Amino acid sequence: MISFDPSEDQKLMQQSAEQFAKVLLRPKMRELEKARGVPEDVRRQAHELGLGLVALPEAVGGAGLGMTTAVLLEEEIAWGDPAAAFGFGGPGAMGFALLELATTEQAKALLEPFTADGGHARFGAVAWGEKKSPEGRDGLATVATKEAAGWKLDGEKAYVTSADRADTFVVFAQVDPSKGWEGVGAFVVKKGTPGLTVKERKTTLGLDIASFGGLTLDGVKVTDGDRLAGGKDFLGSTIRFFAKQALLVAARAVGLSRAAFETTRDYCDARRAFGKPIGHFQAVAFTLADRAMDVEAARALVWRAAWAWDGGVGENEALKRTGWAVSFALEAAMRCGDDGVQLHGGSGFVRDYPVEKFMRDAKQLQLCALTAEQADQLAAAIELGRPVDPALVLPSPTSQNTFI
Amino acid sequence: MTIEFQLTARQQETREAIRGLAKNVIRPQSLSWDRNSGIPEEFLLKLTMLASSMGSGLALTQGVRGAGEDGPKDPTKKSTAHVNTSIASEEMAWGDAALPLCLPGPGLGGPPVRASGTTEQKERFFGIFKDYSNGLRWGAYALTEPGAGSDVAGIRTSCRKDGKHWVLNGRKCYITNGAKASWNVVFATIDPALGRAGHRAFVVEKGTPGFSVGRLEEKMGLRASETAELVFEECRVPEENLLGGEERYVSKEGFMTAMKTFDSTRPLVASMAIGIGRAAYEYARDFVKENYSLARHTPRYAQIAERLARTGRGLEAARAVTWRAAWLADEGKENAKEASICKAMAGQAAIRACIEAIEICGAEGTISEDHQLLEKWFRDIKVYDIFEGTGQIQRIVISKRLLTDLKSF
Structure with a gap:
């Protein structure tokens, strides 16, 4: 039976997230942006709301509330500040990486510190991205070499969210260069391991609360037990990890779209020109109507994709719907940000108004986890009944790099 | 409640039944109906009899049955009439774009009579649809x-x-x-x-x-x-x-009588548009599967995949907002804005799908001897962004519900 009505529990959680966003995040949005991070007290409150581990199953220490609950909360938080969730403590993308790629024991042990007291002060990170593709083959340029006791990692990683904040990394590296994308593995690397250097934090167009950086791995030694040894189909699990992370980003895009739309609508109600509110001019009103449609449609697609993950309709169905939701929501957010600034006119361009931040954040969001193009390739492959091509779907210098 | 996209067993059955009918019976006749400018009454009668034998859930007998009924007064008694009708209309339009409009019954005249007619008028004007043994009406x-x-x-x-x-x-x-x-x-x-x-x-x-x-x-x-x-x-x-x-x-x-009709019929018309768009989209998708060499090194693969994904997600987005508008109506909640949103989105997404389908099939797509359905859908779909309120009118309706004190432009 079709229903667009969240459960009573979900509504309660949604309301507290909304309250948190309204009272704490939105008023502090510029302050946090200037500080380039989320202050400790705000992170603690976010931690108490249980954000970050909402969708992870209880078996690995998560709240077990599913993707549907997670996207509801992500939208509310992103409405307050689209960047905030990137600056909260927690495992970040490492949560889904461990869920999909690690054994239950590995995941549980690595996620435990994030649920404990003081979890808000910890960050996890995923080191996937690289600036250059390897010569003459598919896959990653960072290489893992088997040694008598464990593995040795060498390479340069880029586009890593929370690189300089994380105490634990999941590092992806080529285990078998002859196998291309099929030959990739993942390893847990702790901060401070000899040979691991965290590179300087980058300044970005948007979402600068997040700390985007890179790693240098120079003969970093890890044990066999540090290799993530979850399911057999490592590539399939990797795609699932990216898809789930991308769906959370899409939910943030919905929150951003709504925020940009609402502030712009209110501005068009109040701002007068030629003797009436500018919203009473058709060119303005129709633009607003189009963006309202974007918000509604993006949300419905994100909900349906999240429901597909929770509802047991099969992985392909969930991947396809995620592809559709991600590409639509990301593009919708960019349109909402762009038109938001446009309808504000010159005021939109100055930082007294929030909308220019929404526009910058929207562009940055489009380059997190999976891009719209990658998500489209994912959905289309499933629709065409073809294997998902990692060269087209996974972020890389040859498809498009993204921040993970 | 909870967020749920699983159709009920009954809705699934109904959908499968209409889907089978659309594929095996309706689609094969679609081109001849188009050429002859009409659907034979014997066929409509058979379809109507089949529908009533399958129960009212088929939502066929009166074309827009369910739509236009006032929302349930008792909030604990939820209806699924609008969602049912949306699901059924999409499947039928997939079979033939004109068929849902040709079905006997009160059609678009139903909602205003239902909403504004006196008891006596309802009996009199709906009574004639109870029995078609002396001909369709x-x-x-x-x-x-x-x-x-x-x-x-x-x-x-x-x-x-x-x-x-x-x-x-x-x-x-x-x-x-x-x-x-x-x-x-x-x-x-x-x-x-x-x-x-x-x-x-x-x-x-x-x-x-x-x-x-x-x-x-x-x-x-x-x-x-x-x-x-x-x-x-x-x-x-x-x-x-x-x-x-x-x-x-x-x-x-x-005037409200005129307008009231649209809040319940727009999701229905949106569903028909989605059905036609889906027909074109699936045709193009299957054409690509069968006719293109899809190795990764063919640069065209990624381009075609991108086009298909854009089309597919556009239709899915339209369907999601359409179901929401229909669901709101079933819940007895105000849905004027949502009804306009779904109509505007569905019209455009479906036109896009029909245009893209031809483009994806290349020159082949415009040859009407081989791909008559494609060119037919291209012709059929355009009016879906025009009747029941053009895309522009939908935006006026939406605007008035977004902005304060906006009476007119």
């Missing part, structure tokens, strides 16, 4: 005029009281099933200067003196559906055919 909805399309407040067809009759003069155009209808809901004005307050709605029965059918339109698409011009020359309509009775028109209700 239709109802229709006549609002548009040569000089008043989107601006429905500007209608000029006049009405004046004369004894126990109302006398109508004027013309209506682009009326679906207007010629074959047993009755038309006709909107007229007692005085154009009064604007909406001057509007009156009548049920004008076939054979009423002074009422005649003008020309039947030759159209770009939906050629199997009848589109008629109606002429009223000193047409004498009995006073008991004034919809809702005199007291109904003390306020602005007249």
Whole structure:
């Protein structure tokens, strides 16, 4: 039976997230942006709301509330500040990486510190991205070499969210260069391991609360037990990890779209020109109507994709719907940000108004986890009944790099 | 409740049944109906009998059955009528774009009679659809005029009281099933200067003196559906055919009768558009599967995949907002904005799908001997962004619900 009505529990959680966003995040949005991070007290409150581990199953220490609950909360938080969730403590993308790629024991042990007291002060990170593709083959340029006791990692990683904040990394590296994308593995690397250097934090167009950086791995030694040894189909699990992370980003895009739309609508109600509110001019009103449609449609697609993950309709169905939701929501957010600034006119361009931040954040969001193009390739492959091509779907210098 | 996208077992059964019918029975006849500008009555009768044997869940017997009923008064008693109808309409339109419009029953005339008619009127005008053994019957909805399309407040067809009759003069155009209808809901004005307050709605029965059918339109698409011009020359309509009775028109209700229809029919029309768009999308997808070499090194693969994904997600987005608008109606909640959103999105997404489908198939796609369905859908779909309110009108409706005190542009 079709229903667009969240459960009573979900509504309660949604309301507290909304309250948190309204009272704490939105008023502090510029302050946090200037500080380039989320202050400790705000992170603690976010931690108490249980954000970050909402969708992870209880078996690995998560709240077990599913993707549907997670996207509801992500939208509310992103409405307050689209960047905030990137600056909260927690495992970040490492949560889904461990869920999909690690054994239950590995995941549980690595996620435990994030649920404990003081979890808000910890960050996890995923080191996937690289600036250059390897010569003459598919896959990653960072290489893992088997040694008598464990593995040795060498390479340069880029586009890593929370690189300089994380105490634990999941590092992806080529285990078998002859196998291309099929030959990739993942390893847990702790901060401070000899040979691991965290590179300087980058300044970005948007979402600068997040700390985007890179790693240098120079003969970093890890044990066999540090290799993530979850399911057999490592590539399939990797795609699932990216898809789930991308769906959370899409939910943030919905929150951003709504925020940009609402502030712009209110501005068009109040701002007068030629003797009436500018919203009473058709060119303005129709633009607003189009963006309202974007918000509604993006949300419905994100909900349906999240429901597909929770509802047991099969992985392909969930991947396809995620592809559709991600590409639509990301593009919708960019349109909402762009038109938001446009309808504000010159005021939109100055930082007294929030909308220019929404526009910058929207562009940055489009380059997190999976891009719209990658998500489209994912959905289309499933629709065409073809294997998902990692060269087209996974972020890389040859498809498009993204921040993970 | 909880967020849920799983159809009920009954909805799934119904969908599968119509899907099978659409694929095996409707689609194979679609082209001949288009060429012959009509669907044989024997087929419509068979379909109607089949529908009633399958139960009302099929939502076929009256075309728009369910739509237009007032929302449930008791909030604990939820209906699924609008969602059911949306699901059924999409499947049927997938089979043939014109078929949902050709089905016997009150059609778009149903919702205003249901919403505004007196008990006596409902019995009288709906009663004729209970038994088709003496032939099929239709109802229709006549609002548009040569000089008043989107601006429905500007209608000029006049009405004046004369004894126990109302006398109508004027013309209506682009009326679906207007010629074959047993009755038309006709909107007229007692005085154009009064604007909406001057509007009156009548049920004008076939054979009423002074009422005649003008020309039947030759159209770009939906050629199997009848589109008629109606002429009223000193047409004498009995006073008991004034919809809702005199007291109904003390306020602005007249115009509201016209508009009320749309909140429930827009999701339905949106679903039909999605069905046609989906037909084109699936055709293109299968064409690509069969005809293209899809190795990764073919640069065209990624491009085609991107086009397909854009089309697919556009339709899915439209379906999601359409279901939401229908669900709101079932919940008895206000859905005017959402109904306009889904209509606007579905019209555009489906047109996009039909255009892209031809493009994806390349030159092959325009050859009408081999791909007649593709070119037919391309012709059929355009009007879905026009009738039941153009995309622009939907944006006006949406705008008024977004902005404070916006009365008109």
